Amino acid sequence: xxxxxxxxxxxxxxxxxxKSYSQFPWYAVRINYINSILNSNGIPLMLPSxxxxxxxxxxxxxxxxxxxxxxxxxxxxxxxxxxxxxxxxDKPRTNFELKLAKLALKKNKPILGICGGQQLLNxxxxxxxxxxxxxxxxxxxxxxSRDKPSHKVQINLKSKLYKIVKKKEFRVxxxxxxxxxxxxxxxxxxAIAEDGVIEGVELNKHKFxxxxxxxxxxxxxxxxxxxxxxxxxxCQK
Ligand SMILES: [Mn+2]
Numbered sequence: 739x740x741x742x743x744x745x746x747x748x749x750x751x752x753x754x755x756x757k758s759y760s761q762f763p764w765y766a767v768r769i770n771y772i773n774s775i776l777n778s779n780g781i782p783l784m785l786p787s788x789x790x791x792x793x794x795x796x797x798x799x800x801x802x803x804x805x806x807x808x809x810x811x812x813x814x815x816x817x818x819x820x821x822x823x824x825x826x827x828d829k830p831r832t833n834f835e836l837k838l839a840k841l842a843l844k845k846n847k848p849i850l851g852i853c854g855g856q857q858l859l860n861x862x863x864x865x866x867x868x869x870x871x872x873x874x875x876x877x878x879x880x881x882x883s884r885d886k887p888s889h890k891v892q893i894n895l896k897s898k899l900y901k902i903v904k905k906k907e908f909r910v911x912x913x914x915x916x917x918x919x920x921x922x923x924x925x926x927x928x929a930i931a932e933d934g935v936i937e938g939v940e941l942n943k944h945k946f947x948x949x950x951x952x953x954x955x956x957x958x959x960x961x962x963x964x965x966x967x968x969x970x971x972x973c974q975k
Pocket of ligand 1: 912914
């Protein structure tokens with residue numbers, strides 16, 4: 739039997755200035771992102787937001803995980819004026835992630851974008867975003883703890899995602915105030931909420947190019963686990 743090396747997964751991280759941790763700026767990421775990779779048989783590697791090192795980091799890893807964060811993508815990147823409800827920006831991180839996404843696209847290297855990460859993948863493919871979700875009866879910023887499910891998602895039966903989860907509908911958590919508006923070039927919508935908000939996208943002609951709007955790293959269901967398993971497996975050489 740062929741022996742496989744565990745794939746190394748590069749993970750984008752948050753930049754913080756909140757002084758609860760240090761008087762000076764810091765980087766951080768929730769441990770459940772790290773553990774989701776570990777539990778799926780990958781090696782997590784945190785990547786500082788340094789756009790000038792994107793190429794270097796990209797070549798060090800077998801796959802990329804773009805995590806969500808408490809910031810928004812600058813709307814001028816997708817050709818819109820900034821709404822007053824847009825959260826603060828993290829320009830170095832957005833530039834870094836855009837470079838990683840474009841490299842992953844070009845080199846057919848697996849990439850999974852979660853929450854803001856899905857939005858980033860959409861923008862990298864010339865899509866746009868709803869800057870602040872309003873007209874809907876679903877709370878996409880759920881009030882209960884994020885390790886609890888809230889709204890349902892419906893899975894497109896013709897998608898790669900359906901082949902992974904093998905389930906038409908299930909409940910997920912939700913912690914986003916933005917969503918995909920114009921779908922990026924060649925992306926297929928693979929999951930939607932009952933109000934029509936896009937909850938997942940994927941690229942057909944790619945080893946693994948997925949955006950997920952909810953937070954599967956909380957492993958709320960087996961479907962969440964399957965998404966991570968499929969991602970890490972795709973990163974295996
Ligand atoms: Mn949602």
